[in-house]
Amino acid sequence: MENSVIFIDIExxxxxxxxxxxxxxxxxxxxxxxxxxxxxxxxxxTTLLRILAGLVTPDKGMIKFGSTVWFDSEKKINIPPQLRxxxxxxxxxxLFPNMTVEQNIQFAQPExxxxxxxxxxxxxxxxxxxxxxPTGLSGGQKQRVALARALARKPQLLLLDEPLSALDAEMxxxxxxxIAQAHQLLGVTTIMVSHDLNEVFRLATQVLCIENGxxxxxxxxxxxxxxxxxxxxxxxxGQIARIEKQDTINVxxxxxxxxxxxxVIAFESDLENLKIxxxxxxxxxxxxxxxxxxK
Amino acid sequence: MDAQFAQTLWIxxxxxxxxxxxxxxxxxxxxxxxxxTRIKIKPLIEALVSMPMVLPPSVIxxxxxxxxxxxxxxxxxxxxxxxxxLAFSFEGVLIASVIFSLxxxxxxLQNGLRSLPDSLREASYTLGxxxxxxxxxxxxxxxxxxxxxxxxxxxxxxxxxxGVVLMVGGNxxxxxxxxxxxxxxxxxxxxxxxxNRYALILFLISLILLTTIYSVNKKYDTWKIV
Numbered sequence: 001m002e003n004s005v006i007f008i009d010i011e012x013x014x015x016x017x018x019x020x021x022x023x024x025x026x027x028x029x030x031x032x033x034x035x036x037x038x039x040x041x042x043x044x045x046t047t048l049l050r051i052l053a054g055l056v057t058p059d060k061g062m063i064k065f066g067s068t069v070w071f072d073s074e075k076k077i078n079i080p081p082q083l084r085x086x087x088x089x090x091x092x093x094x095l096f097p098n099m100t101v102e103q104n105i106q107f108a109q110p111e112x113x114x115x116x117x118x119x120x121x122x123x124x125x126x127x128x129x130x131x132x133x134p135t136g137l138s139g140g141q142k143q144r145v146a147l148a149r150a151l152a153r154k155p156q157l158l159l160l161d162e163p164l165s166a167l168d169a170e171m172x173x174x175x176x177x178x179i180a181q182a183h184q185l186l187g188v189t190t191i192m193v194s195h196d197l198n199e200v201f202r203l204a205t206q207v208l209c210i211e212n213g214x215x216x217x218x219x220x221x222x223x224x225x226x227x228x229x230x231x232x233x234x235x236x237x238g239q240i241a242r243i244e245k246q247d248t249i250n251v252x253x254x255x256x257x258x259x260x261x262x263x264v265i266a267f268e269s270d271l272e273n274l275k276i277x278x279x280x281x282x283x284x285x286x287x288x289x290x291x292x293x294x295k
Numbered sequence: 296m297d298a299q300f301a302q303t304l305w306i307x308x309x310x311x312x313x314x315x316x317x318x319x320x321x322x323x324x325x326x327x328x329x330x331x332t333r334i335k336i337k338p339l340i341e342a343l344v345s346m347p348m349v350l351p352p353s354v355i356x357x358x359x360x361x362x363x364x365x366x367x368x369x370x371x372x373x374x375x376x377x378x379x380x381l382a383f384s385f386e387g388v389l390i391a392s393v394i395f396s397l398x399x400x401x402x403x404l405q406n407g408l409r410s411l412p413d414s415l416r417e418a419s420y421t422l423g424x425x426x427x428x429x430x431x432x433x434x435x436x437x438x439x440x441x442x443x444x445x446x447x448x449x450x451x452x453x454x455x456x457x458g459v460v461l462m463v464g465g466n467x468x469x470x471x472x473x474x475x476x477x478x479x480x481x482x483x484x485x486x487x488x489x490x491n492r493y494a495l496i497l498f499l500i501s502l503i504l505l506t507t508i509y510s511v512n513k514k515y516d517t518w519k520i521v
Contacts (some may be wrong), residue, residue: 039455053417054421055417055421077327079423080420080421081327082420082424083423084421085423086421088421090418091414094417094418096415096419098436098437105431106421108422149422153423159421
């Protein structure tokens with residue numbers, strides 16, 4: 001069951017806002033990674049996620065999870081979502097309004113296990129909201145409940161559909177950490193749909209770029225994004241995505257408003273008041289870009 | 296007179312309650328199927344379900360009588376196997392009433408189910424829950440206003456049923472004579488006092504039921520899907 005590589009080779013004709021499009025994906029997703037499906041809206045990210053979940057049926061092709069065939073158009077195999085042992089976290093969270101936070105999590109469990117429910121509630125800081133209905137929760141709290149519920153299912157594959165798109169920037173950073181933490185804790189293969197470069201850079205170990213229905217680039221975030229978009233001229237504002245210590249210096253990765261990635265070298269003293277998520281300005285003085293915090 | 300009055304009200308109530316109970320049992324799974332099916336003849340099925348709302352009751356009543364007739368294969372089969380005659384019997388009226396009130400049960404339930412975001416259903420499926428479990432644990436609890444509306448409308452409509460009962464059941468005391476028919480009958484015999492009593496009771500029951508629906512739905516107005 002564990003270390004199951006996902007093999008995907010499917011085609012699906014889709015109707016999008018820009019007319020018909022052919023979603024044609026051939027790829028292999030390594031086990032236990034946190035994979036980002038990255039691309040413009042309408043590129044087919046969410047559809048691919050729903051195909052993996054079994055909610056959308058491809059026109060033809062094959063999907064294998066480890067040695068288990070989930071879909072095979074030739075042999076007419078199509079395992080329903082119930083039997084795929086996955087969790088899908090929806091963009092609108094899809095919390096059940098008739099159930100409390102605690103009941104939402106209990107409902108997802110394959111077998112009743114109250115200690116596990118308590119554990120998840122504590123892990124996501126939801127213990128005090130356990131008796132509340134979803135209507136009374138903030139966006140960030142709902143997101144946590146949805147994530148806790150998805151994990152309560154004990155999935156072999158966790159699918160996240162733009163998990164953080166509805167949240168403001170600060171909340172996003174906090175919850176990105178929780179997703180990373182959950183992924184590390186459980187070691188479950190996770191596929192996350194995103195069009196936010198910052199998010200992809202911070203969370204993903206692998207990236208699949210989708211454009212117009214097909215995968216154009218794959219690899220780790222540095223490989224995929226670094227070649228074309230590094231820049232360091234004049235003044236650019238952005239947000240700190242990553243701080244890496246290398247010997248005596250630090251490499252700060254900043255993502256600008258138009259999703260450009262900028263790597264800047266900073267000394268220990270420069271970093272005193274900087275942390276991940278800070279809005280910063282990168283500007284070039286002579287040959288070395290220097291970084292300073294925005295007020 | 297008073298015994299007959301009570302008996303008429305009893306039959307009216309028995310017919311309305313039985314119709315409602317049968318329609319809850321049929322209507323829940325049927326509306327669940329109809330709300331989500333992608334079958335090609337769905338528009339035809341929806342049209343058939345809604346027919347009683349546009350057809351005169353006499354048309355339905357006429358067809359029911361034709362089907363019940365012992366000269367017809369179905370009526371003959373019923374008579375031979377079960378020794379049952381449906382025409383001018385309570386059971387016959389009940390079946391006709393179930394068919395005639397079908398849209399009042401199905402439509403609110405179907406609209407309620409359709410108003411729920413698809414993601415609720417899909418979330419439950421991806422969490423490993425069967426369609427039946429999803430229907431009863433996730434979908435139905437979230438369309439309570441629709442369920443209340445469907446049940447109350449069906450009950451109110453069955454209580455007020457006139458044309459179909461008259462066609463299929465006639466006006467047989469202790470068997471098929473319901474309040475709405477009794478009113479007509481009493482007015483025909485210029486017995487206005489009795490007609491008035493029946494009319495007032497039907498008026499009050501319907502008023503109370505509809506007021507309940509509207510106040511319940513108002514309460515749920517503030518209640519939204521997350």
